[in-house]
Amino acid sequence: MVFCPYCYKVHTNYWRLRLHWRMHEPFECDVCYDTFKTLSDLRDHHISLHRELPFDLPFRPVSVEREE
Ligand SMILES: [Zn+2]
Ligand SMILES: [Zn+2]
Numbered sequence: 773m774v775f776c777p778y779c780y781k782v783h784t785n786y787w788r789l790r791l792h793w794r795m796h797e798p799f800e801c802d803v804c805y806d807t808f809k810t811l812s813d814l815r816d817h818h819i820s821l822h823r824e825l826p827f828d829l830p831f832r833p834v835s836v837e838r839e840e
Contacts, residue, residue: 774789775782778796783789793807794800799814800807803822808814818824 773782773784774786776789776792776796778793781792783792798807799809799811801814801818801822803818806817808817
């Protein structure tokens with residue numbers, strides 16, 4: 773048995789806990805499904821690991837912003 777450190781809800785295994793964590797960490801990587809607490813964490817992860825920006829997020833690529 774494992775329990776969530778955020779809300780103390782009990783889960784039968786670690787995999788279920790990981791799924792549950794998405795509730796608390798809504799910023800999910802669309803490539804590897806890792807989750808992050810903040811949007812900037814996700815963006816940093818995406819840029820460093822996948823070499824690109826996430827798709828459906830409320831910001832535009834840095835290159836586009838700089839052109840304007
Ligand atoms: Zn929880
Ligand atoms: Zn990822």
